[in-house]
Amino acid sequence: MEKLAERVSGGSAGGRAEPTDPDPAAEPASGAQTASCSEIRVGPAGWSYPDWAGYVYPSPRPKGFHEATYLAEFFDTIEINTSFYSPLQPGHAHQWLERVAANPRFLFTAKLWQKFTHETFFEAESGTAGVPARWSSSKLSRMASGSTGNPSAEDERVVRAGFDVLRNAGKLGAVLLQFPFSFHRTSETTAYLTAVLKRFADYPLAVEVRHASWDDPEIFALLREHHAAFCNIDQPIIGKSLLPREGKSLLPRESKPLLQREDGSMEPLDTQSILPSDTTSPSPVDSTSPFPGESPEAPIGYIRLHGRRYDTWFSEDPTIPPHERYNYLYSTEELTPWVERIQSAGEHARKVFAITNNHYLGKGVVNALQLISMLRGVRVNVPEPLRAQYPELEKIASRPPEKPTLFPMGKETKG
Secondary structure, three states, X not given: OHHHHHHEEOOOOOOOOOEOOOOHHHHHHHOHHHHOOOEEEEXXXXXXXXXXXXXXXXXXXXXXXXXXXXXXXXXXXXXXXXXXXXXXXXHHHHHHHHHOOOOOOOEEEEEOOHHHOOHHHOXXXXXXXXXXXXXXXXXXXXXXXXXXXXXXXXHHHHHHHHHHHHXXXXXXXXXXXXXXXXXXXXXXXXXXXXXXXXXXXXXXXXXXXXXXXXXXXXXXXXXXXXXXXXXXXXXXXXXXXXXXXOOOOOOOOOOOOEEEOOOOOEEEOOHXXXXXXXXXXXXXXXXXXXXXXXXXXXXXXXXXXXXXXXXXXXXXXXXXXXXHHXXXXXXXXXXXXXXXXXXXXXXXXXXXXXXXXXXXHHHHHHHHHHHHHHHHOEOEOOOHHHHHHOHHHHHOEOOOOOOOOOOOOOOOOOO
C-alpha cells in the first residue's frame, strides 16, 4: 500500500493525506499495483468553466486568484482543452508553468489541435456538411504529413511552438489525439492515423477513438510500434461505441442503459431513439479481451471518463446546452472498475494519466478526488466550495470543513 500511495499522484502540494476509514470501494488500491514502478496522476479536463464559480472555485475570487494554481493544490495533472480549439500560445504556456510551479510533481497533458483530428473528415463528397469524405489512403497520408497543405507545415509549427514550451520545461506529460465517433477504421483512416503518429512521434502520444471498429489487435500493434497509448475511455455505450477495456463491460449490450434523472435516481433508457444514423446495430466487439493500451515499451497510459448521459451524448437538439453531455456524477460503485483499470495501466506504462471530463458543475473534480482516495486508500485535500456542494466528499476529506456544513455528514447529494 505504501508504494501505491507514493506513486498515485494527486494533491501533493495540497497538504497531508490520511488513511480513510475501512471502505470496500477503496479495497482495489491494495492489489498487485503495489509492485508497479509507474507514476499515476489523476485530474480534471480543463479549468476554465463559468459554472465552476462557487462550486470548484471560491466566489468571489480573492485577489491574484488563478484556476491552474488553485487546482495544482489538489491535483498533479490537468488536461489542457484549449489546445484542441486553437494552437497553444507559447506565452500562455509560460504563464501556466509559473502558475503550477508550487507543485513540483505537476504535469500537463494537452489535446492536439482539432485541425489534425476532426476537420479533415467532414469535407463532403457532394458538398453536404457532416458526410465523411472518401479519400484514398495516399491522400490521407499526404494530408497528415502536410504535403497537401491541410494540415500544413505551418499548422504543425504553431502547434509545436506551445507544446515545446511545456516539454522543454519537463512539464508535458502527454499529447492526446482525440478523434470523433465518426472516425471509423478503414484502410484510409488507418493510414492517416499512422501518418499523424509519425508526424508527432517525438511527443508522448495517446490516441482516443470512440468507434468500436478500432478495437482490433492490428491497431493495438500499430500503436505499440509508435510507442503511443490506446486511450481507455468511459462513454455512453450506444450502438457501435467503443467499450472500456479490461474485464467485462460496465454496461452489457444486452442490458438497458440507465438515465440519471434530475433528482439523481435512475431509469432505463431506450437507446434506439438516440442512436446516430450509423449505430443501429450492436458491435460484436468482445470487451473481455486483454487490455491493449500499454505495453512494456509504452511511455504512458491514458484513461478518460466522459460520463454516461445516454440521452444527450448524440443529441442534435439545439435546445439542449452542450454541457449537458458531461453533466454526470459517477457513483463510487461506478468508479471501482476504473480504479482497477488504472492500476492495470500502471503495470505496463511508466506514467499513467486518468482524466475526468464530466466537467459540468465540477462533477469531474469530485470524481477525480474520489479516484485518488480510492487508489491511495487515504483521505485527500478537498476544495472548500466543492465540499459544500457535494457533502459526500466529507467521507474522504483530510481536514474538517472551514465552516459548519449545512448537510449532515455522509449524506450524498443527487445528480
